[in-house]
Amino acid sequence: MDLTSEKEKSQVHKFFAQCIERLKGSDKQLPQVLTMRELCLRGFAVHHSGILPILKEVVELLFQQGYVKILFATETFAMGVNMPARCVVFDNIVKHDGTEKRVLNPGEYTQMAGRAGRRGLDTTGTVIVLCKENTVHQPDVLKQLMMGSALELKSKFRVTYSMLLNLLRVEQLKIEDMLKRSYVESSSLRESINLQLDSMSLLNCPICDNSIREFHSALSHFCRNRREIWPKMNREPAINKLLISGRFLIVNNVQNQLENEIVLLLKEMVNGQRRSLQILVAVKNLDTAIQLDQHADKFQKSLTDDEATWQTEESQILATAKYGTCGSRHDSDTTASLWNYRVCEVPVEAIVAVLKKQVKQLASSEIVQDYQRNMIPRFRSEEVSTNTMKILQQLSQVKTAMQNEEVEIYTYAELAANCQNIDLNMEVSFLGAREMELRDREKFGAQHCADFETHLLEHRQRVRVERRAEKLKFDLSSDALLLSEEYQNRLAVLQNLNFVEPNKMVSLKGRIACEIHHQELLITELILDNKFHSRPPAELAALLSTLTCQYNSGKERLKFEEGSVFNEIRDSVTAVMTRLESVAAKHKSQIADVGCEIRFDLMEVVYHWASGMPFSKIMELTDAQEGLIVKCIQRLDEVCKDVRNAGRIVGDPALVEKMEEVSASIRRDIVFAASLYTSV
Template sequence: MANIFGIELDELDEVISQPERPKTFGLLPSTSVLKRPAVPIPSSFSLPTTRKSKFKAPRLKSVTLPTEAGCLHEVVLPVGVDRFKSLTPISQIPAKTYPFKLDPFQREAVLCIENDQSVLVSAHTSAGKTVVAEYAIARCLANKQRVIYTTPIKSLSNQKFREFTAEFKDVGLMTGDITINPEATLLIMTTEILRLMLYRGNEITRELGWVIFDEIHYMKEKERGVVWEESIILLSDRVRQVFLSATIPNARQFAEWVAFLHKLPCHVIYTDYRPTPLQHYVYPCGGDGIFLAVGKDREFNEKNFDEAVGVVRKAADNAKSDASMRGHRGGSQRAVTYCSKLIKLVMDNNLQPLIVFSFSKNDCQFYANEISKMEFTDDKEKAAIKLITSNALESLSAEDKKIPQITEMMPFLRRGIGVHHGGLLPILKELVEILFGEGYLKVLFATETFAMGLNMPARTVLFTATRKFDGQSFRHLSSGEYIQMSGRAGRRGKDDRGTVILMIDNTVSPDAAKQLLLGAPDPLNSAFTLSYNMVLNLLLVEDINPQIMLEKSFFQFQNYASIPILEQKIEKLDAEYKNIGISENINIEDLSNLLQLRRAIDDLERQKWQLSMKYKYSGPFLVPGRIVRVESDSGVDFGFAIVLNIRRSKKRDPDSGSVLSDSITADVLVRVAVENPEDFTNPIILDPEPLELSSFKPIDEFDIQVAEDEDEEERSPKVESKPHSSSKKRKRPWKSNANSKPQPAKKLKTSTHVAMATIARVPLDCLHDMSTVCLNFKTISGADPKNSSALVGKMAKLPPPLRLKFWEGIDRAKAKLNGEIPLLDPIADLGIKNNELKKCLENIHLLKARFADNPLSTRSDIDQLVHNHERRIVKFQELRMAHEELNKKESLLQLDELHSRKRVLRRLGFCAEDDVIHLKGRIACEISSGDELMLTELLLDGFFK
């Protein structure tokens, strides 16, 4: 590290340390004008060496096949295959016929199955994906092959078992709770059961012809998504697969992974066709009705939505007075009242059956209790419900029938009210599903698991909330989750439209609600994670090991897929980096030292003015017309501005009268670049809350021609200046502020931004470089500079072109003073006697001397050199980070974690150094829920005797 006059450059941060300022400045310009935090200056410009990994991103070819309107058909070819053999039309008798005409996407999927090729069907809920599954089953049975149908939850397995038993003869069911006919040709099971069978090498898996994965989009779940990946990887290449999914934007990427894994083509059939269109309504809590937000044509009704938001805000304001008295219970009671009102509205308009989605088991029960006195069934329906429930509970003993959960549920069911969530007994959940499917339940309160593939459509869906607990924290629903649940509205062949009602309150921002209503489906991203159970099971399997599982995971595949994009990014950055040329005769170390000194001086200047701008020092000088520089706390320079008024407000304690806070702000006339000047009114508060402030840009970021008006020439302000001890007429090469130099005539560079002089209110510590120049406002008609508040009002009424005329006065001041505006000296002019300020000024003087001692400081092109070097540093850091990211992506992810887990297993005696499984390891392999290592240790220690 270079040494300049006895101080190491890496010690400069200590010399220029400055206290933090509150984050109150709300301007958001582009990064091109950001001065802090500066990009660190690298010690060398050498890039990291890219590791050559044996794992490379697979290159697969996809072909789009011609199809009917309404669906998209693509096929992904495995590695090494460049040509696709056309599908053979169904010429013989099909494996299954239907009493209705198939939709285009169904016909395309059936054609793929007939040609013995795997297929992913991505379509909306209730679009008819089950037709494809039924055809695959029928073809397997016709060919005397076994077929497995997997589901994400037990409830869906039970429902499919009932449906397929009526359609096919030899059907079995395997869930964690029950096993029926496990030797059947068609087996319905949860995905966890299939994974366990594959790990154990079950004989059934050797006889498989097809596997159908229902609701494959749940592979993105953090807790259970890895189960789907393990199962797909472990399946034999000779087994064909059908994947049924909700709409996913990256369906082709998933098909590429399957084709890469099993070295066979995989088709993608995608459709966004919805047989029953949906209408989305918004119910503002506190309102009297619902507002149509999205119609059947998917057009957003902005007027209705804004009106609903207005009702929410009004209701929230009215509720503030009694919110503290009611507390949480009062809020819950109001929510119940709103929900009950909506249920009555739905019933009055004959829009039942209704599914009410809540994201808590307690909420489901709570809402049901609140409407328990409502009657939705007639005598005939009550008799049918009684008969079905008695038959369903017949297998239970008399004692079991008295279980509180059962006795409490029966009155609800007889009234046509149901509750469905994970906390119910399996027999009750199945009973509720049967009654709802038969149409006896008119209102069903359910959690989101009810939307996981269960074929239980309703006419109307109601959301009582937009936030849920995901196991870690409360968050808003994603648009994909909303699409999945709202898709339960609208019964195909029964309803001409489905109705969705979203309850919103003041906790939901309008943007979040709009995103929910119009958002796109969630992409299918891998949630692959290692577990001790997985590692131990893979060590037992002969043909695969944990490292191969990592290599074949969808997680790793998605990582590989981003490599080509990253390589293109590196190529582009490298070209940009090389284009920023610096002459070979320039010493890079001197240039870096110069840049670091300039940054240090800038920071010390900020610290100086932060100390100087305390109101007790600066107040007498902050008069209307004073020229100051406005700079945000993040280092964004908005150039020189004109002080109009100083505002001071004190917040006092209502009891003691003591001052709690003292806020001092300045109203300044500042020149900015905006896209829509008519959107801004004066004065504008510069804090993070007003959304429109994100449109502000510093004027120097754009080349903008300011139109001149000769008729207003005489209205331009005059300049008054007096000599001070701080006035200097020499150039300051250490100063990086472009505003300190005369600006040439500007030309229009962009049509999207225009120059505008606006009145802004800024915190006092955002004012810098208080100059000796003070504009004379006497020439403005009716403006009294002594009445600064009135001056702000007068200035706000001036036309924008006339406001910009004030900068002509600033430019004339620069011209008279050799191109620079002289600044007030904090000690000589402001009379500040502060040791910290004195030390700051001494450091500035010392660093300026070191700057002048640098051999490059006297060059005429020093500004351009420093600017290019800083751009070069920024580009180099971007290039270095891209290379590091590429190295990471070309390596095997989670490999270090795998090695760590193996070390733990060896130390605890679950496996040997050569990965041979011990008895403890075999026991742990059988534990699929809970902490397998801890439970195994407790079991062997005799804890459960």
């Protein structure tokens, strides 16, 4: 396939030759250079981290000029400011972010898809998402990808060893002040929240004005304590016996849209330490059950933990205010609920009350199997079985009896009496006392207001904003920042390794580490363990490459020739790293962050490069892509500069001279070719 005209080929050939002319000798004949030239002549190109830097720049310039018609690129290219295209094709909408595979977020999709459509040339841009191997992306996934809101900007600030050492070295600057500055967007957010609070109108009701805040606080504490106490009570043998198959319960679970609903317990589900309840809920028809299932799935996937907690609290507070502490929702027509049913799972925390009513010898597994069968489209028209219909009739009767106050529930006093644990007994009794307070309508006059529910919702909106302001205030406080686990753990590691004195003064060892910007602890230990002096420049380059290599060959343990210097280097570096990691593990920390681990995959390659071997010969020794090798060596040069500066702190001119020799041995030819953007 050929997409360029003869004139365009001539321009590409001339430009490519001009750019490659700066390379020396055999570098001009590298397979990647020859392949890329052939591709560009035909109007194609490739752009990713494995491509040589000079070739990536050639591709970028040719693409901007319109000579490259089809470009295969990673998302990094799409971040370019001036890289528009007529059409953007997504080979996949799933990416690996260094930790796991996930779907692109809306911001990433928009950034890449936004390249489609050249300003002044195209009226529209085309974006295509490929569906390979007969797999079609789910509509809700695509809708979220294309129409979802961009991710909120959040501080990616991390406490690092280098940052701690440099801040401790400057007496005039407190660490907490530096940490506060990293949360500058939180300060702006707090200001906007305070403005939002000021703009909210105060509740203007003579009945609710004085007592609604107090009543809301009491409701909030009661509901939270009830959620926390039921998982504990469920572990008490006597109470666990009450939660048997066939027991009628009142539950409140916002995920399944259950607002103090009377349900039938089918069985208790145990998954490790987590316990939940499988329940039967009466619904009007099977379509309603399907919609509720879909809502439950969406709720779990789309909400953050904070939002889910807030909605759970709101559902329970409003239901408690409406129906009472142990009341149930009143169905306007109990017969309508006999048409069908739904089986779902709720956490133990969703329990509001346990009724002294149960269905004996309940065939729960049969009910669940019938429900699962009814969820299959071709069986949805089947009627509810006779046995299940009888169960639904009993459920309807219990609901009616509950409305008429003819059904007893287990009181907190009765539940407390069944608790063998003394502390739990006291907690349940205390919850019972709080319940009695909430039932006192004279204590909380807001309950007498005709618009009580509306006013309670308005107050909830204000409480939500107030809580956000309080959380931000605490997050920005000195106490919260200094007591952060990450800060304390990393400081303990530095003190244990003698980088920092007990009085938090930086030691000589710490001052050396301050000069190093990558793997500072490991390199400092290698310097002070005298691992550098006895090695020639090529071996030192190989040793330091273990800290800058990002290529992973996939082999668990690389095999080098028996007695080679590479085995010795690996053992030496590994021994020091193991010692550091054991200290960090004691303090629940780590030495190397994700993506900065030591790798030995390019040690031999760097050794030969520092020894003067041509790049073309080096490519015969490894499967690593050219771009990754160049990146490793370029980063290695930066590390050499850091170690040289550290040598000056130690007062070791021999180390300074040796690092200059290492740097001189690697700074040559294609690896350090000048950028086209500054020299063409």
